Each structure stands twice: as C-alpha cells, then as structure tokens.
Amino acid sequence: MTDGFHAERCLAVTLEWWTPTLPCLLAGTFLLFILKQWMAPLHDSLSETARVRFDNEVTKMKKIPAFSPILSVRDPGVRQGLKTIFRSVGAVLLLSVAVSGGHDAQAQEMTITDSSFKCLNDMVKVRHFYVDNLLGNRKATIAVAEKGTGTYPPGSVVQLVPGEVMVKHPEGFNSATRDWEFFELDVSKEGTRIRKRGFAEVVNRFGGNCFACHVKAKPEFDMVCEIDHGCDPIPITRRMLAALQKTDPRCAAPAALTEDDQHALKELDEVMKTMRAPAAPK
Structure with missing residues (x-):
C-alpha cells in the first residue's frame, strides 16, 4: 500500500x-x-x-x-x-x-559604375552644361537646371566637360556636399572609366579640388557653379568649353569641329599647360 x-x-x-x-x-x-x-x-x-x-x-x-x-x-x-x-x-x-x-x-542607395555615364550628346543640354538623372527622374532635374535655382532631385547628373561630373545622392547621404559626389573620368571610344570619386577630397587632374570650388556656390544654387553663382572663376571661356564638349570620344557621331572650335581648343591646351605647370618658387 x-x-x-x-x-x-x-x-x-x-x-x-x-x-x-x-x-x-x-x-x-x-x-x-x-x-x-x-x-x-x-x-x-x-x-x-x-x-x-x-x-x-x-x-x-x-x-x-x-x-x-x-x-x-x-x-x-x-x-x-x-x-x-x-x-x-x-x-x-x-x-x-x-x-x-x-x-x-x-x-x-545608388549603384554608380563606369556604365552609369554616357556621351554628352545623350544627355540634355541646359545653357552651357548637360544634365541627366540616373534614377529616371530626368524631368525634375531639367526643371531645376532650367530654373537655375532650387535643390536637384536624387539621381541628378550635372556635367560640364566629358572628364568631370557630379551626381546627386539621396538626401542625407553626405550633408557636407549636400549629397553630391564628384567624379573624375577617363573617357575613350570604349566608354568611361571612373578615375577618381568621392566627396570633399576629390582633386581633378589639374590640381583643383572639386568641393572647394562648388562649396562657394550660393545656397539657392545647390552647389552648381555658373558665372554668377559665387564660385571662383575658372580660366576657361565658354567658347573653349563649347569646343571641348564636342570632342567627347564616347559619342558615336561626335559634332564636327569648326575652325573657331579648333582655335579654341588650341587656346585651351595652352591654358591647361599653365595650370599643370608647377608654381614658381617665391
């Protein structure tokens, strides 16, 4: 029991x-x-x-x-x-x-590679520079560019010459550069190769710091430089720029150079030699 x-x-x-x-x-x-x-x-x-x-x-x-x-x-x-x-x-x-x-x-996030960039003729020209949008919002980018003031939308591409370009990232990506990233490009008939990229540290092949120039633009211009935007002047005339833009080797059918364009490119070459030359000792 x-x-x-x-x-x-x-x-x-x-x-x-x-x-x-x-x-x-x-x-x-x-x-x-x-x-x-x-x-x-x-x-x-x-x-x-x-x-x-x-x-x-x-x-x-x-x-x-x-x-x-x-x-x-x-x-x-x-x-x-x-x-x-x-x-x-x-x-x-x-x-x-x-x-x-x-x-x-x-x-x-935006994935930016060599193939993100193309012939200037495939972009939209506004005044003396070219724009596009890597996220497909081209109309919004063109609207800001044509207005001349305002904040560019994410994905915006602003390019003055074939070898240099700036791209707008989404808001908050880099507050110091207002979300712009700067690129130095090597361009050829084969396409584009990114030579340098970054934010406040990118120096172009002529010794100029991209950010140091663009940061001087007045706030209403969103760091995009034009003659009256507050940026330091560059020793390159509009005539030289127009001729240089026609020489983009990535374009299947590049624009024909006029006699004046050829003279402008020779003048530009002399300016570039001066910019590349080491500073004289004091």
Whole structure:
C-alpha cells in the first residue's frame, strides 16, 4: 500500500506540474520553430550591415530579463515557455523593422559604375552644361537646371566637360556636399572609366579640388557653379568649353569641329599647360 500510495502521489505531482507547463513549452518551441523557418530567408535577404545590426540587437535582447508578468509566474516550466514566446515575438518585430528599414535603405542607395555615364550628346543640354538623372527622374532635374535655382532631385547628373561630373545622392547621404559626389573620368571610344570619386577630397587632374570650388556656390544654387553663382572663376571661356564638349570620344557621331572650335581648343591646351605647370618658387 505504501509503495502504491507513493507511486500515485508521485504521478499526481508530475501531472500537476506538467499540466500547465507542457502546453507553454510546446507552444513556445513550436512558435520558435515556425518563426525560424519564416525568418531565415528574410534574414538572408538583409544587406550585410542590416544583418549584423539585427544579430547584435537579438543578442542584446536575450540578455534583457523578461518583463514582470512573466517573472511573477512561479512555475519554472511555464515561465520558460512564456520567455521563449516573448523573445520569439521580439525577434520577429526586430526582423520586421530590419527588413523594412533595410529595403528602404537599399531603395535609396545608388549603384554608380563606369556604365552609369554616357556621351554628352545623350544627355540634355541646359545653357552651357548637360544634365541627366540616373534614377529616371530626368524631368525634375531639367526643371531645376532650367530654373537655375532650387535643390536637384536624387539621381541628378550635372556635367560640364566629358572628364568631370557630379551626381546627386539621396538626401542625407553626405550633408557636407549636400549629397553630391564628384567624379573624375577617363573617357575613350570604349566608354568611361571612373578615375577618381568621392566627396570633399576629390582633386581633378589639374590640381583643383572639386568641393572647394562648388562649396562657394550660393545656397539657392545647390552647389552648381555658373558665372554668377559665387564660385571662383575658372580660366576657361565658354567658347573653349563649347569646343571641348564636342570632342567627347564616347559619342558615336561626335559634332564636327569648326575652325573657331579648333582655335579654341588650341587656346585651351595652352591654358591647361599653365595650370599643370608647377608654381614658381617665391
């Protein structure tokens, strides 16, 4: 009788413990399994930066004690099951934010390569310079260029000569340059090769710092330089620029050079020699 009594008592205690515990453990384990299956492809779809950030946040979350209602549960099995559910839901919320934020960031990023640039004749000429938009919003770019004032939309390309160009990134990309990135290009019949690129540090092949010149433009001109925009003057005339623009080797049918264009290019060559020459010692 005694052994039977103890066995029945032991069984009763076991059932008493498992009755509330088992459903919570099973629910937490099942939820964790389902979420892992669902979260894995989403996690893999994140950019490297977003994925590392998410993993770090999950690690931090595991170290945070569960909130008081869970801690107040006396049964350790139930408490563990609730913790699993709580942390799984937290991971889902974190991943949802990471995915949406990551996708937004990726949508805002611009991939700029050699093939992003083309013959000047394939762009739109406004006054003495050319514009385009790498994100397809060409009309908005043209509107600002023609107006002469205002903020250029993301994706805007502003180019004066074949070998130099500036591209507008989405807002917040680089506040110092008002989101403009400067490029020095090598151009040939084969296409374009990016020689240098950057923000405040790019120096062109003639020793001029792109940012140092453009930053002097008045705010209403969004760092685009023209004669009356506040930028330092350059020793190149409009006549020279017009002739140089006709020499873009990437164009399938380059414009014919007039006799005046040829004289202007010779004058430009002399100016370039002067600019490349080392400064005389004082």
